[in-house]
Amino acid sequence: MTTYQVLLLLLLLAGVGQFVLCAASPFIPLILKWPAQLRALPTLLRQVFWTYAAYILCTHLIFAAISVFAARWLLDGSVMATIMAGFIALWWGARFVIHLIGFETAEVPDEGWHLVAKRALGLLFVSLATVYVLAVCFNLGVLP
C-alpha cells in the first residue's frame, strides 16, 4: 500500500472513531452527573453550558463526516486541507493533554469499566491527533 492509501484508511478509521465518540457522548452527562451539578448554577449559565456542549458535539460530528466522506480532500495538498487537518490535529492534541493533566479524572473511579473508558479515551485522543498530524505532513510533502 502506498502512503496515500494508508493515510486514507487511517482517516477513515479516525472518522469512524469520532462517530463512535459522538454516539457515546450523550451518555457522558449521565455518567458524570451533569444535571445535578448544573442545578447549582443560574439558568443562563446552565444554558451556556449545554450550548457549548452541543457545539462541541457538532464539531466532532463535522470532523468525523469530513474524515469519512472527504478524506481525499484532506489529503489533496491544498492550503485549506492542510489548515483543516492541522486544526483537527491541534484540537485532539490539546484534548489529549487536557485528558492527562487538565481534568480531575480522580473523581471518576479507577476501576472496572471506568478505568477502561479513561484509558480508551486517552488512546483515542492521541491516535486521532497522530493521524491528522500525519495528514498535515503528507500535505506538506514531508512524508514519502
Add this chain to the structure above:
Amino acid sequence: MNWELLIRMAGLGLLLIALANFIVPSMLNYRAIPAKVDRGFARIFTVHAFYIVVTVLGMGGLCLRAPAFFLEDGSEWVRAGSMGLFSLGADFPTIATLA
C-alpha cells in the same frame, strides 16, 4: 456586491465575538462557579468555553485571511452556511449577555 469585503467584515465580527468571550465571564460571574460545583465539572466548563473561543477565532481568522475559500469551487454555500449556523448558535449566549 463585494462578497469578499462582506466576508472579511464577518471575520472581524467573529474576532470581536471571541474578544467578548473574555468579558462575559466577569459579567456572568464565572469565578463563583467552582464554589458551587465539583472542581472537575468546573474544568469541563472552562475547557468547553476555551474550545468554542478557539473555534470562533479560527473562523474569524479564516474569513479575514482567505475569504475566497467561501466564494469558489461550488461548495461555498456549504462552507459559509455551516459557519453561519455555528456562529449564530455558539455566539448567542455571548450576544445575549452583552445586549
